[in-house]
Structure formats: C-alpha cells, structure tokens
Amino acid sequence: MNRALLILTPSLLLASLSACNPGANRKPQESQLVLTGSSTCAPLVNEIGKRFEKQNPGVRIDVQTGGTSRGISDARSGLADIGMASRNLYDSESALHAFPFARDGICIIVHKTNPIAELSDEDVIAIYTGKKTNWNEVGGGRDAPITVVHKSEGRSTLELFLKYFKLDNTNVKPSVVIGDNQQGIKTVAGNPDAIGYVSIGSASYEAEHGVAIKLLPMKGIVPGLGTVRDGSFPLSRTLNLVTREEPSGLALTFIEFARSAGVHDIIKEQYFVPLAP
Amino acid sequence: MREKTHSISDVALAVAACGAALSVMAAFAWIVGDVALHGWARISPAFLTTPPSDAGRAGGIAPVLMSTAWILAVCMGVSLPIALGAAVLLSEQSAETRRFAGFVRRSLDVLAGMPSIVFGLFGNAFFCVFLGMGFSILSGGLTLACMVLPILIRTAEEGLRGVPRDYRLSSAALGMTRYTTLVRILLPAAAPGLIVGLMLGIGRALAETAALIFTSGYVDRMPRSLLDSGRALSIHIYDLAMNVAGGEPNAYATALVLVALLLVINGAASWITDHTLRAGARAT
Amino acid sequence: MSRSRRDSVLNWTLLCSGSLAGLIVLLIVAFLLIESAPALWRVGAARFFTDASWHPNPVSSRGTFNMLPMIWGTLLAAAGGFILAAPLGILCGVFCRFYASRTLAHVFRRLIELLAGIPSVVYGLWGLVVLVPLIRRLAPPGPSLLAGALILAIMILPTVALTAEAALTAVSHEHLRAAAALGLSRAATVRSVALPAAWPGILTGLLLAIGRAVGETMAILMVCGNVVQTPDSLFAPVRTLTANIALEMAYAMDDHRSALFVSGLMLTAIIVALVALAARFSPERADA
Numbered sequence: 001m002n003r004a005l006l007i008l009t010p011s012l013l014l015a016s017l018s019a020c021n022p023g024a025n026r027k028p029q030e031s032q033l034v035l036t037g038s039s040t041c042a043p044l045v046n047e048i049g050k051r052f053e054k055q056n057p058g059v060r061i062d063v064q065t066g067g068t069s070r071g072i073s074d075a076r077s078g079l080a081d082i083g084m085a086s087r088n089l090y091d092s093e094s095a096l097h098a099f100p101f102a103r104d105g106i107c108i109i110v111h112k113t114n115p116i117a118e119l120s121d122e123d124v125i126a127i128y129t130g131k132k133t134n135w136n137e138v139g140g141g142r143d144a145p146i147t148v149v150h151k152s153e154g155r156s157t158l159e160l161f162l163k164y165f166k167l168d169n170t171n172v173k174p175s176v177v178i179g180d181n182q183q184g185i186k187t188v189a190g191n192p193d194a195i196g197y198v199s200i201g202s203a204s205y206e207a208e209h210g211v212a213i214k215l216l217p218m219k220g221i222v223p224g225l226g227t228v229r230d231g232s233f234p235l236s237r238t239l240n241l242v243t244r245e246e247p248s249g250l251a252l253t254f255i256e257f258a259r260s261a262g263v264h265d266i267i268k269e270q271y272f273v274p275l276a277p
Numbered sequence: 278m279r280e281k282t283h284s285i286s287d288v289a290l291a292v293a294a295c296g297a298a299l300s301v302m303a304a305f306a307w308i309v310g311d312v313a314l315h316g317w318a319r320i321s322p323a324f325l326t327t328p329p330s331d332a333g334r335a336g337g338i339a340p341v342l343m344s345t346a347w348i349l350a351v352c353m354g355v356s357l358p359i360a361l362g363a364a365v366l367l368s369e370q371s372a373e374t375r376r377f378a379g380f381v382r383r384s385l386d387v388l389a390g391m392p393s394i395v396f397g398l399f400g401n402a403f404f405c406v407f408l409g410m411g412f413s414i415l416s417g418g419l420t421l422a423c424m425v426l427p428i429l430i431r432t433a434e435e436g437l438r439g440v441p442r443d444y445r446l447s448s449a450a451l452g453m454t455r456y457t458t459l460v461r462i463l464l465p466a467a468a469p470g471l472i473v474g475l476m477l478g479i480g481r482a483l484a485e486t487a488a489l490i491f492t493s494g495y496v497d498r499m500p501r502s503l504l505d506s507g508r509a510l511s512i513h514i515y516d517l518a519m520n521v522a523g524g525e526p527n528a529y530a531t532a533l534v535l536v537a538l539l540l541v542i543n544g545a546a547s548w549i550t551d552h553t554l555r556a557g558a559r560a561t
Numbered sequence: 562m563s564r565s566r567r568d569s570v571l572n573w574t575l576l577c578s579g580s581l582a583g584l585i586v587l588l589i590v591a592f593l594l595i596e597s598a599p600a601l602w603r604v605g606a607a608r609f610f611t612d613a614s615w616h617p618n619p620v621s622s623r624g625t626f627n628m629l630p631m632i633w634g635t636l637l638a639a640a641g642g643f644i645l646a647a648p649l650g651i652l653c654g655v656f657c658r659f660y661a662s663r664t665l666a667h668v669f670r671r672l673i674e675l676l677a678g679i680p681s682v683v684y685g686l687w688g689l690v691v692l693v694p695l696i697r698r699l700a701p702p703g704p705s706l707l708a709g710a711l712i713l714a715i716m717i718l719p720t721v722a723l724t725a726e727a728a729l730t731a732v733s734h735e736h737l738r739a740a741a742a743l744g745l746s747r748a749a750t751v752r753s754v755a756l757p758a759a760w761p762g763i764l765t766g767l768l769l770a771i772g773r774a775v776g777e778t779m780a781i782l783m784v785c786g787n788v789v790q791t792p793d794s795l796f797a798p799v800r801t802l803t804a805n806i807a808l809e810m811a812y813a814m815d816d817h818r819s820a821l822f823v824s825g826l827m828l829t830a831i832i833v834a835l836v837a838l839a840a841r842f843s844p845e846r847a848d849a
Contacts, residue, residue: 034411034506039520043332062506064412064495065520069618069812079411147702152787153618154812170614170625175702176798177787179519179808182332186522190694193701211522290748294660297652298669301722304715305676308687362578374576381579384586390836391589392776394803395825398810399589402596423585430582456571484680487778487803491810511682511779518686519783525690532683543678547671 033250036064037071037084038156039180040104040199041239044270045084048263052254059250065180068156072096075242081251083242086199087156097247098240101258103273105200105236106157106164107223109185111192112212116140119216125165127195130173135193149187149196150174156237157181161197164235182206189213200228204271229273239272309536316533319526325534329497333516334523338531340499344414344507345483347500348493351418352482353475356426360478361471363426364433365459389427393487396424401491412506417493421485425478432477436470437463469553476546480539486511510535593826600626600819609823615789617809617817626820630791634706634799635828637792638781639774641710642717647767649714650721651756654763657722658729659751670726677719685783688712693784700796704786707795712780717770724766728759761842768839772832778803802828 035045042065049061063084066074071083072093089098108119119127119138126132127146135144150172151158162169176194178184181202188194189212200223203215215223219234227233241255257263264274323337330336363385367378400420410416440463448458464471486509494506495516508516514531517524604626612627653673657666688708697703732755740750756763778801786798787808800808802824813821 032505036412060498060501060505062494062496062498064506066811073812073814077406078409079405145701150788152808153616154809169616174788174798175786176704177789177800177808182520182522186520186524189522191697191701191703206522284746284748286752287746287748290655290751291660294652294656297649298656298661301649301653301718302669302672305672308684308715309676309679311687311691312683359578359581362575363582366575366579377576377579381583384583386836386840387833388586388589390772390833391829392778392803392825392832394776394778394806395589395593395829398596398806398822398825399592401810402592403588423589426582426585454565454568456567459571480678484678484682486680486682487807490807511680514682514686515779515783518682518689528686532686536679536683539678539680540675543675547674 031058031250032060032062033081033254034062034064034079035071035082035084035241036066036074036080037242038068038086038239039065039182040086040157040202041071041084041102042180043205044102044201044239044267044272045241045258047266047270048258049254051263051266052257056253061254067152067154067179068159069154072242075244078244081243082247082255085156085240085242087160087237088240089242093242095244097243097245099242099247099255099259100238100240100275101255102239102267102275103228103236104239105223105228105233106160106197107200107203107218107233107235108195108197108216109188109203109213110195110216111188112214113192114140114214115142116216118220121165121219125167128165128167128173129171144193146175147191147194148173148175149184149194150177151184151197152177152179155179157197157199160235160237185211185213200224200233201270201272208271225268225271225273238275312529312532312536315526316529316531319530320533324530328499329513329527332521332524333497333513333527334521335527338510338513338527338534340497341508341510341513341531342534344493344500345509347414347503347507348418348421348489348509349479349482351415351503352421352425353479355419356422356429356478357475359422360426360429360433360474363430364437365463367430368434368437385427385430388423389431393424393485396420396488397491399423400488405492410504412492412494412496413504414493414500414507415503417489417507417509418503420488420492421482424485424488425481428481429474429478432474433467433471436467436474439470440466469549473546473549476542476549480542480546483509483535483539483542484511485509486515490515510538590829593822593829596822597819597826600816600823604816604820609820615805617820618813624817626816628802628820628824630789631800631802631805631824633791634785635775635801635803637706638709638713638785638799638801639771641706641795642713642774643767643771645710645714646718646721646770650718650766650770651725651763653718653722654725654729655751655756657726659747659755670723673719673722677723681716681777681780682783684712684716685780688780688784696796700794702786702798704784704798705796706785706792706799708784709781709799709801710795712784713774713777716777716780717774720770720773721763721766724769725759725763728762728766729755731762732758765839765842768835768842772835772839775835776803776828776832778807782807 042063046063049063052061053059068085068087071085074080075083089096110116123138128148132138133145135142135146176187178187181198184196184198185203185206188196207213221227221233223233228236243251247255267274325337326339327337328340363381400416404410404416404419405412444462444466448462489509489512495508496506497508500507510531514528517528608626609628612625614625615627617624617626657669661669692708693703696705696708736754736758740754781801782804787800787804788798789800792799806821806825810821
C-alpha cells in the first residue's frame, strides 16, 4: 500500500501540472507579447516595441533573437506570440501568416583596415568555397589568409546568401561559424583578415556607431538605404512578422503599429527601409 | 621528511611538482587578474542598480541581478524540500527502505553525471513546451532545481550522517516520535552541513549557463512575474561577449560581480565546514 | 494531530520526496528516449556515421546527419584538455601533500577550490578576448581545437588536483613511515608508495574530469569556431556535440530535433558511464 502510494503521488503531481497547461499552448497574456526570431529584425523590433510601450503603458514587448527559423518554429509551437523572419515564407510555411514591415539587404563586410574596395561575385564564391584563401589572390594587397565567417543553418541570411551566389552549403568552407548578425559583425571587427556577410541595416548601424567594419559594394552597387529602397541593390529581402493564426488583440495592435507610418523614423534610424504605405 | 642526499630523480620530481604548482597558479592569476583588472573599471553602485542600455554596452545589470535572484529562489525553493526529504530518507536506513534507497541513490548518481546542455534540452522540451510555461524564470528555476538536486541531497545526507548516533539512540530511549526527533534534534544538529549544501547548490546554480539559455531566455528587462523571461548573470556575460561589439567592458564587469558572489558563497561554505568539523572532532 | 499520525504523514512525505528525486531521472531519460526515437527509427543509427555531412536542415533536399566530425571534435578537445590537465593536476596534488608547508598547502588547496567554482562562461570570456587573438597571431583564424583544449584543461585541472591531493593525503601514515624507515627519498616514496596507494582515488578524479570535459558547452561554444569538420590540425576550428545542441536546438524541427536528442543521449550515456566507473573506484567518496 505504501509503495503504491509513493509511486502514485509524484506521478499524480506531474500529471496535474500538465493538466494545468495542456499541450504546447502558452496562455496568451493581454499585457505582454513575446517575439523571437531573426537577429536582423530584433534590434529594430526592440526599438519599435519601446515606443509601443510608451504609448501603451502597462504593456510589455519582449524580444529575443535566435534566427529566422527559430522565430517561425516558435510561432508555430506557441512559444512566441509573434515570430520575426528576415525573409518571405516558404511554401511549406504557407499555413502561417506573414506581415512585412520593412526592407533590408545583405552585404559583404570586411574589417575597416582592409584595403580592398570591392569583390566580384566570382571572388566571393571562390573565397567561400575555399578556392581562394589569401587576400593577395583577390586584390587585397596583403599576404594574409582569409578568415571566412559564415552563418549557421537556420538563419535566413545564410539561406538568401546561398541562393544568390548559387552555392550549396555543403560546398562552403568556413573558418568560423556564427549565429546572430551581431556576432558576425563583432567577429569581423575583431579580425583584420576576416570577411563575412550580414544584414545591411545591422552593418550600417554598427559602422556608424564606430565598430571597425566596412561594407563592400556588390556588382558595383553601394549598399545603403537608397539602393535597397529603389531595388538596385542585388541582394535584398523583406522583413516579416509571422503569426500562427490571424492575429487578434494585442498582437494585432502591435503588428499594425509596426507597419504604420508612425514608426518610419525608427526604421530609418536603424538603417532599414520602410515599406511604402 | 628530510634527506641528506639528492639524486637526479629527487630533484626532477621536486622541480616538476613545484613547477606544476607555480605554472597553475600563474595561469589562474592571469585569468582572474585579467577579469578583475578589466572589470573593476565599470563597477560602481550605479552599475548594480541601473538597467542595461545600448544592447548592454552601457548601463548596468540591475534587471539581470533581479532575474538571477528570482531564478535562484525558484530553484532553491523547489529543490530544498525535496532534497531534505530524500536526504533524511537516505540517511536513516531501515530494512524496508534499503532497496528503495539504493534505487534513489543510483538515480541521483546518473542525474549528477548529466551534462548541463542535456538539462537545457529536457527543460525546454518539458517545462517550456510540454507544460506550457514558455521562456520564463519558472522554467529556468525548475530546470536548475533538477540539476542541483544531487548536490543538495549528497551534502544534506552527509550533514545528517554526521550527527552522532547517540542523539538518535537517546531520543529513541526517551520515546520521542520520529517526527520530533527529526525536527527538534537532528535537523538543528545537522544545520551547518545543510547550510553548506545550500550554498554549494547556489554556487552551482549561479555558474550555470547552458541549461538556462533555452529555458529562461534572453530578455534583459526587469521581470514582473515568474512567468516572464529573465536573463541570468552568466547568460548576460555570454551575450555581451559573443554578440555585442564593444560589450567586453561590461562583460568583464559582470563576470567580476559573478566571481565575487561565488567567492563569497564558497568561502563561507568552506569556513562553516572547517569550523563545524573542528567542533565535531572536539566533541567526539 | 496524534503523534503516530504525525509520524505516518512524515514517513509518507519522506518517501514522496525520495521517489520524486528518483523519478526525475527516469523522466529525463524517458524524454530523451522518446524524443530520440524518431531519428533512430527514420534516419537509422548507421547514417549518423556514414552520411556525407551534417546538414540536417537544407531548404530543398533531404537532410544529412553525419555526426562523426562533431564526435571527433568532442573527443579531441576533451583528450587535449585531459593530456594537459592530468599530469599537471597530479603534480599539483603531489606538491600540496609532499612539498608544501602546512600553511602553503592549506592556501594552495583553498585557491584551487575557489577556482573550481568559477563558471565556464567566465573562462570562455577570457578565452575569447585573450586566448583566441593570441592563437590567431600564431595561426589564423584563432578559434580552434587548441583554444578549446586549453580552456578545458584549465577547467578540469582543479578536479584532478583536488582529488589527487585528497587521495594522497589518505595514504596510510604507516606506509609512509615504513618508507622513511627503509631510507627511501621523498621522490622515491611518492613514486613507489604514495602514488600507487592513492591511485584509485586519483583515477576517480581523472574519470570525473574527462566527464566534465566531454560535457562542457559554453566555453567551447565561445572559443572553438563551431565549424563542422574533422580537424586536420590543432589550429582548425571544430564543433563539439554539446556546442551543436546549443547552436541548433532553438529552431530544429522533426528529424533534425530528434537527431539532436540522439546526440544528447549519446553524451549522457558516455558521461554516466564515466561517473559510474569513477564511483566504482571510490565507493566512499562520491564527490570531487
């Protein structure tokens, strides 16, 4: 009798715990939103969230990074109210709802002291597949091995980069694999021989704030707000907020706020391009 | 041991041993000195009481300290009662509970061996998703509770075993119930050992990062409830070091705060152990 | 409440706590097994070693799940750390017990104990800011197997040193006095009497240290470069199984997620085996 009781009781405890919150449905709170996902979107959404909080006291917008795939996965599983994605949804994700709110591009970055002024697409492909391994092979002047900084899987920046350069991830030979945009920027800024690719918005913001990187033009087009806006920059993408179902309540209010003209100044401040209303 | 003649092998071993100790001390002095030197510049009362700004490059760590405290509170609040109960059970071996105690002990050994990232996996799958708590201080605290349970139980059990057997025999002779013996005699006598266990558990929980990344999340704001996500000190250091260009000064400062906290806690635990051991030795 | 009733409630509470403590392990292991099952069933254990590469989540094609480079990463980093830390740690134990004065030994041991408590993320921070740039000057890119091995060595050294010192202290005084009576020098005593006698305890510490090195995540994540490849030199970046779980867990779905749980299960099995071995050699001393 004793033995049965002592196995039964903790099991009952655990079972009752799971009965409180069935399955994976996090109870949505009316005064808090959790957003996870793209490290490109995160700083921007954070700033938008802060203004939203000021205009709606008592509300809290929590933003975390983790990559586009995480944002989509969390939105699906309910761990996050809204997912942040720095690309458009794939066919396999068509059951979700995407709300674009800004545009951005992806550019190559090198250390500020690197004398190179531009890299052709072929050179970038050669560097990333390990066929050219020294800066003097691509016109960089110095004799120094290239440190190739590459994104880990699950990041839309990676996926778009591979698609544009028609690379297969199995052919890429990186020296270092990083996660968030910010980590990539920091790695390149800390290594004079490094090359990487990150969001134009993140890179421009950090470069303007004194971080030791510089953005390289692609196909002769200089990366910046103007060239992303008019579509001339070759590698551009849309930033999206993603939900599992039709948004309602606080989520809907926030999404509408993020797409409204009221935050265009924030978007421009972070070096992204607001969408035309 | 004094010897008059010194052969080559004697000198060699002496040099090797002293050399090893010296180089180890030098390496540690380098690391701790580096942290202290770089971290000291940013330490101030303001640092401890203001929230981080500019992605953590500037500002302080007040919300991080609060989140850490709450996570610890959840962790200890949940694991202490369980640990105490299990420790009492294990230290009072009777014939009927012997096999059960053996099972519990073996389970705890396995638990103690699991790598922290596996706890992160489990915590995420069980607390965050299955039980629906999401990224929260509660999930993080519960995951840590699972991690520190073996340490707490082990030290609590040692503390209880250290209580002289006479106490138990005398209370039995006086006809006291088990409950009274436990609450009035054994627990107070074992208190120092229990406190040491508590401190070691806190120290272990404070140092934990991998288990928290996927359970309590990254948010660096002041938490408003246990269901809010919160960032612990160790995660703040990790984020500043890896993701924030120019985040090193604050990372060092946070590391200094963390190391100082741990030094105080572990130092206190050692002091208590020394003094109670000595007292125990004198008594017997 | 009557006295015997109070006791029954107490007994029942104690048994509950005990079973909860025991059930947690079962729960964790059950979760690991349940979540690993899909990968083991659909992908098959052999593919974890024979697939072309580790690309579990490509957009268009089927995923590949070769874990071998990461297994090498884990083993080599742990082995590197162990090779550095084991002799140094044992020598430190010898120093503390046989060559240091009472006060010096006490201070030394306290210092090592304090250092054992420093979090891995602090070591990772130092590694990232100081060690990796140093290595980069020797051989780019910097984040590498060497950095990982060095950091692991620093982290596991206190474990080895403390258990070695405790084991050496536990060597019976009679043995040492007999050695002195036979005219053995200090070095000879250490070599032929103390070390062999203390060996089981020292072995415990070594096994626990390897277990710790295999299970380490944060510091490795910060200094190893995280490139999935079998390292061809000390300066090549690597990714360990633990770092892989940390990097990919957040967004892994279906088979990919299940494969991560498989790697977690593998790690747990290795470390638990090490800890069990260690306990066998030191039945009365279960902590390090």
